[in-house]
Structures are given as C-alpha cells and as structure tokens.
Amino acid sequence: MHAAHANASGIGGIRTAGDLVARMQLNRSMKIGPAKKHVADKLHISVEDIADPVVMNELREDLDIGRVNEAPGVAKGMDAKFRIARLLDIDINSVNIFKEKIERDI
C-alpha cells in the first residue's frame, strides 16, 4: 500500500527532494506549496525539478546530501543530515545532539 501511495502521489523521498520538503513541514509547519518553494529556492532549481529523480539524483550527488545508490565516500546518514541542515537553514534534532556529544569536554 505504501508503494501504491508513493507511486500515485508521493514526491519520492531521497530519490528526489521528498525528504527535504517533509522536513520543512515537520520543522516549520509549512504547507506543501511554500515547503516545495523553500526547498527549490535553496537548491536553485524549479519547483517541478524537486520531484524529478534524474535531476535530483545528480544534484544530491553534487551537494553530497545522500542519495539512493550509494557510492564510496558519499554522505550516507548523519553526515548527509549535517549538510541538509545547513542547506535548508533548519535545525535537525539528531544533528544537534550529535554535535553536542562530540563537543562535550573529555
């Protein structure tokens, strides 16, 4: 059923910029239009392109914010989220906790 919704209506998760748009909804309660525009503006692409897996796969690789097909050396999890937080100008809870942990006095 998840696959059916994803195919019928979903943006596409990390295949595209779906995860980035979702973060704007969850972090800032943005409705879908403003959330898509915010992401598109930050990525310097059109709103249409944020749901295009071909455009976004290349862009995600260039920005090193994680993508479906992993390659050696590319951001895969926390490292990708550090970069996403900076790119979208948002706070990501796990990133902040991670920073706090590594910066704690030894």
Add this chain to the structure above:
Amino acid sequence: MGKIKTRMGDGFKVEMTEAEVRKALEEGTQDAAERADVEALTEDDLKQLFEIYASPYRMVGVEEGNEVVLTYDSLNTKIKRAQISTSKIQSLQVCERALGADTLELAHIDYSYKPVKPIIPFEKPIMEQAVLITIPALLYGAMPNLGLYSQPDGPCPNPADLLPNGKIAEARASYEEAAEYAISDMVYVGSEMYESGADGINFDTTAAAGDAEFYATLKAVEILRKKYPAMGIQMGMAAEFVLGMHGEIEYNGVRLAGLYPHKQIKLAQEAGVNIFGPAANIVTSKSLPWNTARSVTWTKACTDVAEIPVHACLGMGVGGVPLALTPPIDAVSRASKAHVEICKLDGL
C-alpha cells in the same frame, strides 16, 4: 451506457453503471455534509471524482506538480508483520531506499504508548543508531490507546462495566483518571525518544477510545510542545467523529464529543501539532465512490480551515481505501489522487 469496475468498502469488486457511480458520489457527499454540517462537494469536485473512478486504468496518479509528502504510521512494523527477517533499522532502510519514503517512523510491534514505556531502554538505542544511518526525518510513533488503562488491562475501573449499571459519574471519573495515566506515558515516551534524536513524535489513531483519549493526546502534545519547542508533532485521528464516551470532557473550553475533522484540527493547532491527519472510516457495505466522496468532503472541510499541513489518513479501512489486508492498487491510487487533488492536501 458503459459499466465502471470499482469495489465495495470491503475490497470486493463490483460493476456499476455511470448513473450509479454518479448517484453514489452525490449520496456520499450529502451524507458527509449533513453529519458534519459542512459544505457538500461542488459539481466540479464531483465531476473530478467521477473521472477518477471512471478511469479504465489499473492505476491512476496525481498530475505532475501535485505530488505530496508521505508520512507513515508504524512504518517498520509493516515489514515485521509480513514476517520479513530484518531488524527495525534495516526495515527503515528498505523504506528509505526502496520505497521512496519521504519520512520514516520507528515503532514497537505493540503499537501503543503504554507498552512502549517499559521497553524504552531497548527502543532508545535503536533510535540512536537509526538516526546515524538514515537521512529522512525519523519520527517515533504509537497509539494513545486509552483502552489499555481500563481493567483488566490497566488500573482504572472499566467504564464499559460501569455505564450499563448507570454509574455515569464513576465512568467519567475513570476516563479522567485513565487520561492522566495516558498523558504521563505519552510525555515520557515522547521525551525519551526526542532526546534520543527523533525528529518528532506521531500520535496515531488518536481518539479511538473517544473524547477522553482525544483530551489526553491534546494535553500530551501541549506539554511536549512547551518542553521541546522545535519538536515535530504529528497527530493522526482514528475516525471522522470523536465518540462521546465521556460526553462532557473539554479542551480549551471546547466539548470534544462529536467533533468532525474541521473542528478537530483547530484544537490540534492550539495544542501545538505540526501535521494533522484526519481520518474517515470505510463503510464496507457501500461502494468506494460513495466512501471516497464522503471522506473527501470531510477532508476538504478540514484543509479549508487548516493553518498547518494536513496529511489525510489513507490506510486500510480509512479514507476511501478498502478494509482489506491487501488493499488493491486500483483502489488505493484512486483514493490517493482524489484526496490529494480535490482536498489540496499537503501529504498523506
């Protein structure tokens, strides 16, 4: 006049004439409008719905540009329920990398806040590890499930035993006591998981046990929002109508019994919810066009007043998706497209 292949609310196929489908759509929206005292769907909306159900294609989808964000309830347990031998984190990775999930949700197989409480020391390390190796926002989710606080499962006298004996005041007192236990558990689990790195908390199937459960969840949201101003909070409802099991309980001066989605969302916003999920239960003996018209009517009334993103609940047995363990793609995709485009949804 051609026949249209569709399904009943239980998922079984049925053939209807074009006139029968149009009649079902009109009756569905009228039923919803009368029950909730909201506007029925417009002629254009009904025409769009008819075209969606009249489509001969196995699967339909939204127009390019209308894609929305997907959030999930109990995401990793869907893999567990299929008895696929993967860990919780592996299940999340499958959803992230193979199923195009925009968000992720970690959950316990016994999907209620109360049973999560004693296993928090085991859930937290999973959350801590999961946030290291996944990219999308990761929520922790469970159901408020007030029923678990009544005897014999919980500490409170069972209102279902008290009410038939005319002990209305005692039953109400029991619901109020149960609500306090539930608030405590939801705040505890929510706090622990957020401090483990979760991006947010999902309160799924809210108000399944009625108005006292809705009250408990709103209070838990209010407390968590005050404690963690940046926390993502999602609330998905159990049904279109809040059952008045208590009957008098209020939140911010509003009686909760009998509220429909367009009024539920206002209280959710006041409490501090970021994403709200209205739900409309399927009537299995009615056709999908009837059911979807009904659900779209309530959901549209909700999005019309929403100030926060609305992710309608379109799982098994809600929102025009048949009550079947293996929902057919034709039915899911039609319900999906209809809700997203007619209701101007922000997500599902």
